[in-house]
Structure formats: C-alpha cells, structure tokens
Amino acid sequence: MSTVALIDYGSGNLRSAEKALIRAAGTLPHACEVVVSNDPEVLARADRLMLPGVGAFAACMAALKGRPGVIEAITEAVQTRGAPFLGVCVGMQLLATLGLEFGAHTGLGWISGEVRRLEPTTPAAKVPHVGWNDVDATPHPLFQGLIKASGEQPQMYFTHSFAFHPDLPHDVLATTDHGGVFVSAVAKANVAGVQFHPEKSQGAGLQLIANFLEWRP
Amino acid sequence: MVKVRVIPCLDVKDGRVVKGVNFVSLRDAGDPVEQAQAYDAAGADELMFLDIAASTENRASMYDVIARTADVCFMPLSVGGGVRAVEDARRLLRSGADKVSVNTAAVENPDLIAACADAFGAQCVVAAIDAKQTSPGRWEVFTYGGRKATGLDVLDYVATVVAKGAGEILLTSMDRDGVKSGYDLELLAAVSRTAPIPVIASGGAGSAQHMVQAVRDGGADAVLAASIFHFGEVSVRQAKAELAAAGLPVREV
Numbered sequence: 094m095s096t097v098a099l100i101d102y103g104s105g106n107l108r109s110a111e112k113a114l115i116r117a118a119g120t121l122p123h124a125c126e127v128v129v130s131n132d133p134e135v136l137a138r139a140d141r142l143m144l145p146g147v148g149a150f151a152a153c154m155a156a157l158k159g160r161p162g163v164i165e166a167i168t169e170a171v172q173t174r175g176a177p178f179l180g181v182c183v184g185m186q187l188l189a190t191l192g193l194e195f196g197a198h199t200g201l202g203w204i205s206g207e208v209r210r211l212e213p214t215t216p217a218a219k220v221p222h223v224g225w226n227d228v229d230a231t232p233h234p235l236f237q238g239l240i241k242a243s244g245e246q247p248q249m250y251f252t253h254s255f256a257f258h259p260d261l262p263h264d265v266l267a268t269t270d271h272g273g274v275f276v277s278a279v280a281k282a283n284v285a286g287v288q289f290h291p292e293k294s295q296g297a298g299l300q301l302i303a304n305f306l307e308w309r310p
Numbered sequence: 311m312v313k314v315r316v317i318p319c320l321d322v323k324d325g326r327v328v329k330g331v332n333f334v335s336l337r338d339a340g341d342p343v344e345q346a347q348a349y350d351a352a353g354a355d356e357l358m359f360l361d362i363a364a365s366t367e368n369r370a371s372m373y374d375v376i377a378r379t380a381d382v383c384f385m386p387l388s389v390g391g392g393v394r395a396v397e398d399a400r401r402l403l404r405s406g407a408d409k410v411s412v413n414t415a416a417v418e419n420p421d422l423i424a425a426c427a428d429a430f431g432a433q434c435v436v437a438a439i440d441a442k443q444t445s446p447g448r449w450e451v452f453t454y455g456g457r458k459a460t461g462l463d464v465l466d467y468v469a470t471v472v473a474k475g476a477g478e479i480l481l482t483s484m485d486r487d488g489v490k491s492g493y494d495l496e497l498l499a500a501v502s503r504t505a506p507i508p509v510i511a512s513g514g515a516g517s518a519q520h521m522v523q524a525v526r527d528g529g530a531d532a533v534l535a536a537s538i539f540h541f542g543e544v545s546v547r548q549a550k551a552e553l554a555a556a557g558l559p560v561r562e563v
Contacts, residue, residue, distance in 0.1 A: 108406050112381050148431035183431075218312070219508045219531060221433045221477045225313040225355055225561040248313065248561050250355075250386055252408070252433040252477070271312055293386050293408060295350070 094124045097306060098139035100167065100184075101131040102156045106292065110145040110181065113292035117302035125306050133162035137169050141176050141306070145292075146183030150192030150208055150255065153183045154200060164201070171284060172203070178284045179235075179305045185279065185286025186257055194255050204281050206259035213272025221254045222271045228289065230267035230278060234308045235285055239300055247297045249289035251277075256288060283310040313561045314525050315355040315532035316549050317388075317510065318539045320345055323363040325371030343378045349539075350383045352546040353563030357383070358411075358480075358534060361391030362455075369398070373405040380406025390438055390480070396425050403430060411436035411480055414453040417460055417467065420474050427475035436510075437471035438480040439464060441497055449497055456484050464497070468504050478508045480534065486514025490538070493520055498528030510534050518544050518552035525558050 097118070099111055111129050118125040130136060144167075146153045157164060170176040180188050189200040192208040200208070211220050227246040230236040239247040256275040259265055266285065267278035277288045285305070291298035321328040326340040346357055357379075361372045369392070376389055389402045390411030399410040410430075416422045416437060426435045440456050441449040441464045449464035471479065481501050483494035493514045502509045508531035511524040515535035524530040538544045550560040 106403075106408070108377070108404070109380055109384075109408070112406075113384055116384070147434065148429075216506075217529075219506060221507065222312060223433065223478060223508045224315050224532065226311065251312070252386070254432060254477075290386075290408075292384060295384050299384060 094126055095140040096126045096128055096138075097141045097143060098136050099127060099129045100136060100142060100144045100163065101129050102153075102160050102163065104145045104147060104153065104156070104184075106145050106147050106182075106290070109292045110143065113299060113302055114143065114306075117299050118306055120299070120303050121306055131160045131163055133166035136163060137166040139170060139176060141308075142167055142170060142178050143305070144178070144180045144184035144187065146181060146185075146187060148183060150183060150186055150194040150200070151196065151198040154187055154192070154198055157187065175283050175310070177305065177308050177310055180286035181292070182253060182288060182290055185288055186255060188279065188284065188286050189257055192255070203284050204259055204264050204279050204286070205261060206257055206264070208255050208257050211254055211256050211271065211275060215272040218272025221252055223252045225250050225294075226269050226271065226289075228267045228269055228277050233266055233280060234310075235266070235278070235280070235301055235304050237304050239297060239304075247301075249277075249287075249291065249294040249297060251289045253288060257286070311559045312531075313355065313559045314553055315510075316521070316546050316553070316560070317356045317358050317532055317534040318349045318354050318546065319358040319360055319512070319534050319536040321360050321362050321536065322372065322375060323361075325375055328362060342375045343382065346379045346383050349546065350385055353550065353561070354385070354546050355561055356386040356388065356532070358388045358390065361389065369401075373401055376402060376405040376407050388436060390436070395422070396429055399426050399430065399434070403434060409434050409436050409478070411438040413438040413440065416471070417451055417453050417462065420470050423471055423474035423476050427477070432475045432477040435476050436478045436480050437476035438482070439467060439471075440482050440484055441494075442484040443494070443497070447496070447500070452484060465500060465504050468501055472505055472507060476507060478510060479505055480510045480512055483513035487512075488537070489514055490516030492516060493524040493528060493530070493533075495523055495528040498524060498530050502529030508532065518549045521549050522552055522556040522558065525553065526556060
C-alpha cells in the first residue's frame with residue numbers, strides 16, 4: 094500500500110483536492126491511501142505529496158511556515174528522499190524562488206523562477222484568467238493519455254492572476270495561451286506543479302491526478 | 311485560448327431545487343446533488359447554486375448541498391445568496407464551493423469584497439449585480455432580490471467592485487430575467503468594456519443563439535441560464551454546439 098499525503102495548511106480547496114485524490118486513487122490497479130495531514134512525521138514518511146493552494150502567494154507561504162516542521166518534513170521527503178511532489182495552483186507557485194504578489198516574498202525555491210502578474214497583450218483577455226483552457230504539454234508521465242495522437246490538447250480549469258516564470262526553459266512542462274503564452278505546468282526531476290486545478294477539471298483532471306499517483310520519476 | 315463557459319444555475323431552497331431539471335433520468339428531481347451530476351455529465355463548465363431562501367438559520371442545508379455535490383462533481387462550483395460576512399464565505403468555501411458571490415451585502419458595504427478577496431483570493435469572489443434600466447444607456451443597481459432600488463449607477467458600481475478586488479462579475483438584467491427574449495446586450499457591452507475582469511451574462515436566455523449574442527455582441531466571458539436548461543428547451547451540448555458554430559471557443563465534451 095502506498096500513501097499520498099495531501100498537505101493540510103489551511104488551504105480553502107483542501108476538501109476538493111482530497112475527494113479528487115480518493116476518486117483517482119480508486120481507478121488505480123493497486124491500493125493507494127490518501128492521508129490529509131500537517132503532521133511533520135506523516136509528511137516526511139509519505140510516498141508522494143500534493144500541495145494545494147488558493148489565495149495569495151505570501152498568505153499561503155506564511156500559512157505553510159506557520160505549521161511547525163512542515164517545510165522541513167516535506168523538504169526531507171521531496172528533496173532528500175526523492176518522493177514525487179505535485180503543487181496545484183498557488184501550491185505550484187510556491188515552488189518558485191520568489192513571488193511578486195503584494196510585495197516580494199521568498200518561496201520554497203525548488204524550481205528557480207519568479208511568480209508575476211499575468212499581463213495579457215489583448216484587452217479581451219481578462220485577469221483573473223478564469224475558465225477552461227488548452228494545455229500544450231510536452232510528453233511526460235503526468236500527461237500520459239491526455240495528449241492525443243491527433244495533437245488535440247487537454248483542457249483544464251484555471252482561475253488565477255499570477256503565473257510562474259521559470260528561469261530555465263528545461264523546467265517548463267506545459268504552456269497555455271491567454272492573450273500571450275504563460276507556463277501552465279513545471280517539472281524538475283521528482284517535483285511538478287500545475288497552474289490549473291486538476292481537482293476541478295472533470296475527467297481530464299482526474300486522469301492527471303491518477304497519473305501523478307503512478308508517476309515514478 | 312480561454313473557452314466561453316456555459317453555466318447552469320440551480321435555485322435552491324432549504325436544500326431542495328426549486329425550479330426542477332427536466333432530465334428524465336433523475337430519480338429525485340428536487341435533489342440538487344443529482345441535478346448537479348446530470349449537468350456534470352452533460353458537459354456544463356461550471357455550476358452556480360443560488361440559495362434563494364438564505365438566512366443564517368437555514369444556511370446549514372446549503373453547506374450540506376455543497377459538500378455532497380463537491381464529493382461527486384469534480385468541476386467548479388459557485389454559490390450565492392445571503393452571503394453577508396467573511397465567515398459565511400469561509401464556510402461555503404470550506405464546504406467545497408470554489409467561488410462565492412456577494413450581492414446585497416457588498417452593495418451596502420463594498421469592503422466585504424476586499425475582505426473576502428484578502429482572505430481567500432480574488433478568484434473566489436464574484437460580485438453579483440442586479441441591474442435595471444432607468445433610461446437609455448443607464449442602469450441602476452437593485453438589492454434584496456430586486457426589491458430595493460439603491461440609486462447607484464451600475465457602471466459606477468462596477469468600478470467599485472473592480473477596485474475592491476472582485477474576481478468576476480455576475481451581471482443579471484432584471485428587465486430580461488425570466489422573459490427569455492435574450493440577454494441585455496447593451497448592458498453587457500457597457501459592463502464588459504468597463505471591467506477588466508470576466509463578466510458572466512445572466513437574465514434573459516431563451517435560446518442558444520442568445521448565448522452566442524451575449525458573447526459575440528455583449529462581450530460576455532461566460533453565459534448563465536436557469537430555466538431553459540431546467541426545462542430541457544436547450545441542452546448544454548446544444549448551447550456549446552451553437553457557440554462553436556459561431557466561431558466562439560468552447561470546451562469539447
């Protein structure tokens with residue numbers, strides 16, 4: 094039995110993320126237990142981890158830091174032990190070195206880059222970017238079965254005003270167009286993040302979560 | 311390119327849907343969760359729950375509806391009706407809602423929008439505006455379900471909600487609501503031009519072509535409808551097919 098830990102630091106979308114993980118885990122050929130926790134010991138031992146997040150970068154980072162030992166535990170699991178990690182929305186943005194929402198704030202720094210406000214070049218593209226959009230992904234186990242041979246791209250649900258700008262093109266896993274291209278997924282070794290909400294993206298999102306639960310980087 | 315969202319709206323009272331859906335497959339036409347699942351399967355891009363009898367005393371049933379829906383529908387859920395304080399919004403979001411719409415309380419105290427945006431992020435906060443035309447090119451904001459005139463100009467109030475940090479505007483034309491003669495395109499165009507945030511068109515949908523007009527001519531980012539979906543006059547699939555035929559981007563289902 095493997096375990097996936099959903100990191101509980103007070104994020105508003107925790108319940109949706111938990112239900113989606115349970116649903117996706119139920120489609121796997123092997124058993125996978127979903128644990129929602131802020132206990133450093135549980136997090137440090139988990140086979141894989143998911144970090145949800147909605148709201149502002151600084152508020153989320155402060156909430157994460159506010160749980161004693163949590164950052165140390167997930168750093169040990171992910172950076173030392175190599176456990177697969179998926180950050181969702183602000184959970185992805187927190188991977189960056191720096192977030193520039195309401196001032197400059199330090200992130201986890203696991204993927205080098207900055208989080209900056211979306212600046213579409215066309216007035217028709219509104220901010221926040223809300224709704225379903227195409228995700229142009231490079232082949233990766235997380236997008237297994239989601240990129241069709243016809244070239245058809247998966248469509249996922251977004252709701253955000255800020256986007257991740259990785260320093261290294263190599264860390265970009267997917268891009269999306271909203272009055273200009275932004276990075277909608279990042280991946281570096283065992284660490285990945287998606288700007289969209291797989292837990293709110295119906296079948297395509299559940300497939301991505303199931304892929305994460307099977308991912309062996 | 312971001313897709314035009316098609317959003318069915320369910321009116322809920324004491325945990326039951328008031329205007330029922332005309333889906334033959336439903337065992338219980340009054341159960342919001344079962345209806346939500348039907349819309350989920352039909353390809354709706356988002357669901358809106360409107361608590362039409364909202365008060366602090368009977369709020370519990372709505373939390374339960376949201377929680378049970380979020381357990382089985384992996385799609386965006388918005389909830390509105392009677393949200394008066396940050397704590398109301400927090401409980402709805404905690405129950406599984408992704409967005410909360412604020413109406414009367416935000417008109418009376420626009421800082422409620424700022425407080426919710428600070429607490430949960432702008433993407434969670436939908437400013438719902440009930441608008442009634444007063445003269446050509448002018449609309450007034452109404453509150454308390456359209457019963458109370460405020461004297462506020464809609465475009466002025468739009469500027470306020472944007473400044474306070476709302477993530478979206480749900481714009482309902484009271485003149486068109488329930489009339490099925492089409493959305494108020496002039497109102498939509500005026501608000502869409504003013505607001506740098508997404509605008510959801512509401513009130514007046516009688517056909518899929520009306521939805522095409524709302525987006526093409528009114529500049530709406532999303533279209534909301536209740537009765538034409540509930541009574542099966544137009545399916546979500548038909549609406550999307552007509553939007554796509556008009557060259558507008560929609561999510562394939």
